Amino acid sequence: MAADGADPHAERPVDEAARADGGGDALLEVEGLTTVFHTDKETIRAVDDVSFSVEEGETLGIVGESGSGKSVTARSILGLIDSPGVIESGSIRFRGDELTGDNWDTHRGDISIVFQDPSNSLNPVYTVGNQIRETLRIHQGIRGQEAREEAVRLLESVGIPDARRRVTEYPHQFSGGMRQRAVIAVALACDPDLLVCDEPTTALDVTIQAQILELLDDLQDEEDLAIVFITHDMGVIEETADRVNVMYAGEMVESAPVGELFDRPQHPYTRGLLASIPGRTVSGDRLPTIGGEVPTPTAEATDCRFADRCPEAFDACERVHPEPIRVGPDHTAACLLHEEGYEHDLDAGDLRGEGTTDGDADAVADGGDRA
Ligand SMILES: Nc1ncnc2c1ncn2[C@@H]1O[C@H](COP(=O)(O)OP(=O)(O)OP(=O)(O)O)[C@@H](O)[C@H]1O
Numbered sequence: 297m298a299a300d301g302a303d304p305h306a307e308r309p310v311d312e313a314a315r316a317d318g319g320g321d322a323l324l325e326v327e328g329l330t331t332v333f334h335t336d337k338e339t340i341r342a343v344d345d346v347s348f349s350v351e352e353g354e355t356l357g358i359v360g361e362s363g364s365g366k367s368v369t370a371r372s373i374l375g376l377i378d379s380p381g382v383i384e385s386g387s388i389r390f391r392g393d394e395l396t397g398d399n400w401d402t403h404r405g406d407i408s409i410v411f412q413d414p415s416n417s418l419n420p421v422y423t424v425g426n427q428i429r430e431t432l433r434i435h436q437g438i439r440g441q442e443a444r445e446e447a448v449r450l451l452e453s454v455g456i457p458d459a460r461r462r463v464t465e466y467p468h469q470f471s472g473g474m475r476q477r478a479v480i481a482v483a484l485a486c487d488p489d490l491l492v493c494d495e496p497t498t499a500l501d502v503t504i505q506a507q508i509l510e511l512l513d514d515l516q517d518e519e520d521l522a523i524v525f526i527t528h529d530m531g532v533i534e535e536t537a538d539r540v541n542v543m544y545a546g547e548m549v550e551s552a553p554v555g556e557l558f559d560r561p562q563h564p565y566t567r568g569l570l571a572s573i574p575g576r577t578v579s580g581d582r583l584p585t586i587g588g589e590v591p592t593p594t595a596e597a598t599d600c601r602f603a604d605r606c607p608e609a610f611d612a613c614e615r616v617h618p619e620p621i622r623v624g625p626d627h628t629a630a631c632l633l634h635e636e637g638y639e640h641d642l643d644a645g646d647l648r649g650e651g652t653t654d655g656d657a658d659a660v661a662d663g664g665d666r667a
């Protein structure tokens with residue numbers, strides 16, 4: 297689904313299987329997004345053919361281990377990919393407008409981002425109020441007394457007490473939790489329709505984390521914001537998300553409404569992530585934790601990138617790349633276990649249950665060069 301060279305506004309065939317939202321007029325539609333980094337040594341396919349959409353007012357959670365491509369997805373949506381990175385192909389539409397191809401400026405301010413570390417998001421030499429007013433001026437044309445009042449109102453709306461005084465303070469005078477609230481206030485000063493939060497609570501302690509999550513929830517109700525919430529924490533996903541995309545090695549391996557994903561996870565990787573939530577066991581699951589690490593994708597996938605960590609892999613997983621397919625209403629998974637025609641392989645080369653024993657060599661005797 298390459299967008300290069302093509303008229304970005306041209307009608308694109310919608311891949312029914314890859315789109316879990318069932319169509320309709322989504323706020324944000326991402327289709328076939330592929331973002332690569334050309335380093336000296338290799339090309340890293342950080343986001344590889346990912347499709348999803350975000351509806352008005354909903355929270356989409358993106359979850360996956362470190363290096364799975366969550367942040368690059370976020371930065372792609374905001375047009376923040378810099379050299380050596382490039383959006384190689386795909387389409388990102390906001391309210392139907394194509395953003396790829398340097399069209400982000402027309403929607404700057406409609407989409408805002410909150411990063412993990414609040415200290416890097418605020419400029420230490422300006423007061424918090426100053427930074428909110430600057431954003432109000434640039435994105436909403438609000439100046440002077442009106443901007444001063446709006447800055448106080450925004451600080452109040454993110455739960456900062458004594459806002460009238462604190463608006464005159466510098467970031468270093470704020471605690472970590474208060475600083476992240478201030479960052480959210482700056483993000484809201486654009487009056488965005490979509491707020492992208494990239495691990496916004498990871499640097500905060502648990503109590504403050506819970507307060508920030510509650511704040512985002514309240515803001516969403518009040519301002520009818522759509523939120524893309526990025527985290528590696530399934531527990532946080534359960535609390536915040538309406539829908540969930542599970543990412544692995546640049547790909548979206550499962551997508552479903554949050555209740556459905558937790559009740560009926562269809563990808564072994566998702567089951568592994570769920571089993572890693574403290575105090576939670578998933579029926580029939582064999583993975584208390586997932587061993588190994590996310591591989592760095594450097595070539596187009598010709599196999600399942602999760603296969604060598606997967607307790608349910610069989611030999612076809614080493615030679616066939618699974619595409620997202622529909623596994624339920626509004627639910628997709630990219631796993632051969634759900635694709636027709638591969639069941640026979642279960643008999644031929646089933647590795648299930650063997651992953652933790654040292655009998656792997658025997659099990660793969662007819663399965664090729666599995667390490
Ligand atoms: N500027 C860059 N140059 C080269 N490679 C990059 C760059 N930024 C990201 N990558 C690579 O892209 C892949 C995805 O990275 P990304 O930051 O999106 O992961 P993530 O899911 O957000 O992980 P984390 O949970 O650690 O934040 C990784 O392999 C990473 O090394």
Ligand code: NI
Nearest residue numbers: 366367368494
């Ligand atoms: Ni990240």
